[in-house]
Amino acid sequence: MRNDNSYGSEGVTQSEERTGWAMAALTERTRLTALRGKIWPKSAQEREQRVLGYLFLLPDLIGLGVFWIAPMIFLFYISLHEWSALSPTTYVGLQNFAELMRDDIWWKSLRVTVVYMAAFVPLVVIVPLALAVILNTKIRGRNVFRTGFFVPFVIPMVIAAVAWAFMLDPGFGVVNHFLRQILQLPLIRELGWKLPGQMWLASRTQALPVVIFVGVWKFVGFYMIIFLAGLQDIPAEYYEAGMIDGASSWRLFRDITIPLLRPVIMFVLLIAAFRAFQVFDQVYVMTSGGPFYATHTVMYFIYLKGFRFFRFGYAAAASVVLFAIILVFTLAQIRLVGLGESR
């Protein structure tokens, strides 16, 4: 299909072969008129649309250009330089990346981030999905539960993190207090369990689980809402038909809910992984990456190198690697399981 307005050179040669010179001149003239019409349309309405269209897009185009696209390109440039607030900028090639590969703390950060993701992503799919399925039934008080689970989402992460750090303090924390109380309960006391005060954030083994837990705690309600919306899109007739056939509720869940919810689950997997790769707030507030780098995430690494030591080039190199990992991961996920069609 050829559009008369299009000024493709291919179209010009084809038509010239077919028609004589006079004909060609004629079409050329109409084409020129059409082209002029395109640049400066005759109708006032068309003109208005054009001007307004660009005008309305202008602020966002400038903003996205300056704060997204330019930084994205600039990132690669910076990563090839020794770039700090103190000394002049010099080109160093791939030296930042080479240093990164030799940096033990970088590898530790990468490991922590992968562990975080591997725990966070399944948890924020399974727990919110279970809650959504339960709270999608006519259970008594379901609105209280829905509201309650959702509350942490509106609390800033920093506040959530200090709240849990406060409760998990090894010295005066209320969680250790409760644990001791539970062990004192009549039947449980008979078991004779001993529980020394837990160190939580001060422990090399417990700190990362706690950081993950706080992330899950904050976002359970958020993902639950997404799942609930997905569940409500599934026609009730499907379940009714299944029940007439005598299917158990587990069968209904496995053969109706899961397949029909697949696009939503994929969407949640994607945004949860995106979030997990960039985890920072809890780490900054709760542990400062410690103890002994047990919670030192990639984003915390980038923050330290860039904004504490002002080694922008080095931090940019780490960012490039982070970006590449997220990109590969996202593409692989889309490729393997497909994007949700409804989203």
Next chain:
Amino acid sequence: MIARLSQRAVLYFLLVIALIVVVFPLAWVVSSSFKPGDEVFAFPPSLLPEEPRIENFVELLTEYPFARWLANSFFVAIGVTALSLLFHSMAGYALARLEFPGRNLLFLIIMSTYMLPIYAILVPRFLVVKQLGWLDSYQGLIIPSVFHAFGIFAFRQFFLGIPRELEDAALIDGASRIRIFFEIVLPLSRAIFLTLGVIFFIANWDSFIWPLIITRSENLWVAQVGIASFRDPQITFWEYVVAGSTLTIIPSLALFLALQRFIVRGIATTGIRG
């Protein structure tokens, strides 16, 4: 029947436990903020303050500029939200309704920024803002956070759903496009403005790393940065942490309870990007 009932009871029990785990920390922080300094650190802790005191709040508000930090949090979140709604609704309308050369290409370019991880471009964005001379300023806190493809996309989808006939009728009557936008389209869009407005607000109410890196003077800190500053690796001023947290939790909760319907609908329909 009995099996079903006990199954139900177990389910309820688990739900209630989960609800306590989810809500208790907030209650605990609020309760602790009314305890005098030494009671905050008492072990075993008292569930409710023995006699509620407000000295933590008084000290926080008089010895530290916490009121200012909280006001900054509001100002920044509201500023970002207002500008986002304005710019993204304009851009969304242009992409949905107006015809001009290059529209599809521009839409593609805009959407290509959608999957960029914001944290990965933190360093160059910081340097761009530095170049603009916006470090340690309200512009620097607000403007960079305004722009994102998600908002543009959400508005475009919404405007595509408005029946075209409404606008066509006005066009035939000789109304200008800009009048149509303000007098016909915007009044029809109250719901999406409210929904997206709430979502933008919450996302920015939660922002931390950006205010942390671009503000140096205490006067420009937001509440979260201020609270984080009370928690030093060596010593934590818990009485101020809990008092400041309480003052931040209360507006969060008030907003949530007032607008819960819109927040939930917004997430359910658009799936906010984090």
